[in-house]
Amino acid sequence: MLRYVLTRLALLVLGLVVASALVFGTLRVLPGDVAQLVAGTEGSPAQVAAIRESLGLDRPALAQYLEWIGGVLRGDLGTSLLTGTPVSAELAAKAQVTVPLGVLSLLIALAIAVPLGVLSAIRRGRADGTAIGVVAQLLAAVPVVWAGMMLVVVFAIALRWFPAQGFPRGGWADPGAALQSLALPALTIGVVEGALLLRFVRSATLLATGEDHVRTAAAKGLTRTQALLRHGLPSVGLSIITVLGLQIAGIVVGAVVIEQVFNLPGIGRMLVDDVGNRDLVKVQGELLVLTGFVLVIGFVVDIVHRLIDPRQREST
Amino acid sequence: MNRLPLRVTAVSALAIPTLVLAGCGGQGGDGAPAGEPNPDASLRVGLVLEPTNLDIRHTSGAALEQILVDNVYEGLVTRTAENEIVPALATEWEVSDDGLTYTFTLADGVTFHSGAELTAQDAVASLEEVVSDESVVGHDDLAGVASVSAPDDTTVVVELSEPNQNLLFTLTGPAGLILDEGDETDLQSAANGTGPFTLEEWNQGESIVLARNDDYWGEAAGVAEVVASYIPDFTAGVNAALDGSLDVLTAVDPQLAPQLDGANGFSLTKGKTTDKYVLAFNNAEAPFDDPRVREALRRAIDHEALVEAVGAGTLQYGPIPELDPGYEDLSDVAPYDPDRARELLAEAGQEDLQLELTIPSFYGTTIPTFLVSAFNDIGVELTVDPVEFSTWLQDVYTNGDYQLSVVNHVEPRDFGSWADPDYYFHYDSAEVQDLYAQAVSTVDPEESAELLAQAARLVSEDDAADWLYTAETMVAVGPGVSGFPVDSINSRLDLASVTLAG
Numbered sequence: 001m002l003r004y005v006l007t008r009l010a011l012l013v014l015g016l017v018v019a020s021a022l023v024f025g026t027l028r029v030l031p032g033d034v035a036q037l038v039a040g041t042e043g044s045p046a047q048v049a050a051i052r053e054s055l056g057l058d059r060p061a062l063a064q065y066l067e068w069i070g071g072v073l074r075g076d077l078g079t080s081l082l083t084g085t086p087v088s089a090e091l092a093a094k095a096q097v098t099v100p101l102g103v104l105s106l107l108i109a110l111a112i113a114v115p116l117g118v119l120s121a122i123r124r125g126r127a128d129g130t131a132i133g134v135v136a137q138l139l140a141a142v143p144v145v146w147a148g149m150m151l152v153v154v155f156a157i158a159l160r161w162f163p164a165q166g167f168p169r170g171g172w173a174d175p176g177a178a179l180q181s182l183a184l185p186a187l188t189i190g191v192v193e194g195a196l197l198l199r200f201v202r203s204a205t206l207l208a209t210g211e212d213h214v215r216t217a218a219a220k221g222l223t224r225t226q227a228l229l230r231h232g233l234p235s236v237g238l239s240i241i242t243v244l245g246l247q248i249a250g251i252v253v254g255a256v257v258i259e260q261v262f263n264l265p266g267i268g269r270m271l272v273d274d275v276g277n278r279d280l281v282k283v284q285g286e287l288l289v290l291t292g293f294v295l296v297i298g299f300v301v302d303i304v305h306r307l308i309d310p311r312q313r314e315s316t
Numbered sequence: 317m318n319r320l321p322l323r324v325t326a327v328s329a330l331a332i333p334t335l336v337l338a339g340c341g342g343q344g345g346d347g348a349p350a351g352e353p354n355p356d357a358s359l360r361v362g363l364v365l366e367p368t369n370l371d372i373r374h375t376s377g378a379a380l381e382q383i384l385v386d387n388v389y390e391g392l393v394t395r396t397a398e399n400e401i402v403p404a405l406a407t408e409w410e411v412s413d414d415g416l417t418y419t420f421t422l423a424d425g426v427t428f429h430s431g432a433e434l435t436a437q438d439a440v441a442s443l444e445e446v447v448s449d450e451s452v453v454g455h456d457d458l459a460g461v462a463s464v465s466a467p468d469d470t471t472v473v474v475e476l477s478e479p480n481q482n483l484l485f486t487l488t489g490p491a492g493l494i495l496d497e498g499d500e501t502d503l504q505s506a507a508n509g510t511g512p513f514t515l516e517e518w519n520q521g522e523s524i525v526l527a528r529n530d531d532y533w534g535e536a537a538g539v540a541e542v543v544a545s546y547i548p549d550f551t552a553g554v555n556a557a558l559d560g561s562l563d564v565l566t567a568v569d570p571q572l573a574p575q576l577d578g579a580n581g582f583s584l585t586k587g588k589t590t591d592k593y594v595l596a597f598n599n600a601e602a603p604f605d606d607p608r609v610r611e612a613l614r615r616a617i618d619h620e621a622l623v624e625a626v627g628a629g630t631l632q633y634g635p636i637p638e639l640d641p642g643y644e645d646l647s648d649v650a651p652y653d654p655d656r657a658r659e660l661l662a663e664a665g666q667e668d669l670q671l672e673l674t675i676p677s678f679y680g681t682t683i684p685t686f687l688v689s690a691f692n693d694i695g696v697e698l699t700v701d702p703v704e705f706s707t708w709l710q711d712v713y714t715n716g717d718y719q720l721s722v723v724n725h726v727e728p729r730d731f732g733s734w735a736d737p738d739y740y741f742h743y744d745s746a747e748v749q750d751l752y753a754q755a756v757s758t759v760d761p762e763e764s765a766e767l768l769a770q771a772a773r774l775v776s777e778d779d780a781a782d783w784l785y786t787a788e789t790m791v792a793v794g795p796g797v798s799g800f801p802v803d804s805i806n807s808r809l810d811l812a813s814v815t816l817a818g
Binding site (some may be wrong): 030031032033036037038039040041042043044045046047048050051054082083084085090094149152156157160163164165166167169260261262263265269270273276277278279 | 366368369370374375376377450451453455456502504505519520521522523543545547548549551552553555556558559561703704705706707708709710711713714723725727730
């Protein structure tokens with residue numbers, strides 16, 4: 001087990017190093033830079049060159065990369081090229097919107113996917129089971145933007161139950177207002193991600209009904225449904241943990257889009273703005289933290305999986 | 317940033333019936349200001365373009381000028397919504413007969429937000445910094461300044477090496493702002509000016525909050541606080557007005573405007589701008605080195621139909637907009653005439669022309685779609701390359717690597733681009749350059765405007781570009797708001813005169 005953990009940890013570190021190089025490299029390929037943007041459509045070439053020099057953008061790429069990584073290893077993500085504020089402080093501020101949004105979305109997705117997925121597996125071949133499957137197929141295909149707009153039209157503009165956009169200026173000082181602002185965006189991501197997850201839960205449940213110990217239980221006189229609920233669900237739970245890593249990546253991507261539609265001051269919107277402004281130091285930091293987050297989740301999921309799945313433990 | 321795809325517009329159309337219902341629920345006012353202005357009010361304004369940082373000395377762009385100039389920072393002079401030059405920190409000024417010496421008299425009792433007093437030395441230091449430091453915005457515009465001095469505590473004298481008709485106008489912009497000499501404020505994220513508002517907070521990617529400066533030397537602002545929210549997505553902006561989050565929404569997308577007109581007591585105003593949507597030709601490169609091709613492309617465009625498709629705008633057939641000196645109606649130069657356009661292309665031997673248009677993607681699809689069909693009508697195949705603005709700056713503006721480009725030139729009095737062969741238009745006319753130089757160095761403003769008009773006519777007769785239209789800016793003003801500016805608000809937004817009732 002220890003050897004497995006160490007191997008997996010080495011993989012995680014390698015993943016982060018590769019990700020940092022990839023992020024740095026791809027950003028340098030983008031046309032345009034921050035100096036041109038600051039100088040604008042009235043700026044002279046001399047002005048642009050002077051700004052470039054003052055920001056250290058005229059140095060070789062490798063030197064810039066090593067300096068950045070050196071900072072990251074010391075826990076310093078650098079400062080924004082445009083505002084001079086620390087990237088970590090900006091990330092922390094915007095995480096107050098994006099992290100709760102992600103957690104809420106995930107909870108909504110699970111609340112939709114687990115009961116309905118199990119139900120549609122148990123009721124396979126009947127009208128309601130089929131209906132759930134069809135609706136999930138449809139919802140999973142809906143573009144997140146469009147789903148968001150529909151929810152705004154119905155719940156914000158017609159019914160006025162929730163705000164149509166924005167986040168309270170005081171942030172979480174008024175938790176009720178903050179939650180209300182996140183309700184529709186979280187519901188949007190949650191429904192679309194939940195529909196994807198539902199299909200997964202359904203097939204995991206169908207697999208579980210075929211497992212030996214569930215079949216044994218059924219043979220001892222339980223109905224198929226009782227046997228599944230008592231003996232099959234733990235292995236369904238295991239499968240769900242496995243895809244959670246993928247789900248979280250999907251939620252991060254969903255947040256980028258949804259924060260634009262709902263005008264939320266979160267990491268997703270900041271990322272879009274910073275790429276547009278070519279504030280590369282900031283984008284690097286943001287992408288590295290997001291990638292790191294997804295990789296660490298994957299790492300934790302694998303270790304937990306190993307610990308609670310009896311079959312895997314025996315094989316180490 | 318992006319306009320939403322078509323399917324979303326369909327949803328907005330669905331929203332209209334529900335809005336009408338909501339309006340019947342007793343929510344909607346009749347737009348009449350109710351009650352007395354409340355001096356403690358907080359005014360919530362929706363804007364689109366957020367500044368990238370707050371350092372107006374080193375960062376160019378209309379977004380910064382719009383929120384900071386005249387509200388937080390002030391210059392010796394400023395300009396009205398009609399672009400007339402009026403006093404600010406200088407109560408009066410005199411120009412010598414030879415146009416070389418400008419003498420400004422400073423207002424009394426002016427203090428910076430930090431509490432420091434404004435002195436003539438502050439003004440001298442601020443202007444000298446622009447003249448000597450090439451990284452400061454407007455450095456090139458003050459190249460003709462020979463010296464800046466303060467003969468006494470309330471007088472500032474600017475000496476020019478040659479007359480410059482643009483000097484005062486330049487001083488109404490970032491180059492003319494007066495800062496506190498030796499001040500340690502970090503300009504990238506804070507501000508210390510003399511204006512009617514102090515910069516209270518900046519929540520990046522969200523809002524800028526201004527608070528009334530109670531020690532202001534002039535007339536105090538009408539509201540206690542202004543919260544300027546930046547909402548890049550047009551639909552989200554309209555939603556913010558509809559869900560009661562805003563008192564005013566600026567830069568309303570004309571195609572979404574009907575949703576706001578009358579809803580929740582909002583009324584729409586339409587204002588003039590100097591936002592020139594220029595269809596640039598790369599004049600240095602074939603086929604645009606042939607004037608017949610340039611004229612054909614201009615005559616293929618039905619400008620009235622384009623403005624109708626966009627939803628708002630005024631026609632402009634030359635480089636100078638109505639609000640700037642030297643404007644005249646040039647609609648007779650190249651009127652819409654597709655038959656003539658096809659003839660011209662045939663004469664030029666360009667019957668199978670294929671061209672590429674580079675356009676920043678946040679301008680949406682209306683203009684490119686219109687141009688594709690207009691050019692298709694005269695046998696020109698147009699492909700559209702929508703790019704990020706940074707990409708446009710690199711490829712088109714800096715490298716001049718393009719065929720056709722559309723971008724919005726916001727700056728007033730920017731005719732100088734047509735007299736600069738290195739500018740990305742690559743338009744090189746000795747006659748225009750000569751007329752422009754005369755216009756700048758002429759002491760008499762009316763004579764200067766006349767020379768500019770002559771130069772502008774030449775540029776249009778050369779078909780150096782096509783001026784698609786000048787934007788009109790739409791603002792949705794909520795109930796109880798009065799005094800909100802109407803014209804030129806993309807570069808100046810006078811918030812001190814706005815009041816909010818209730």
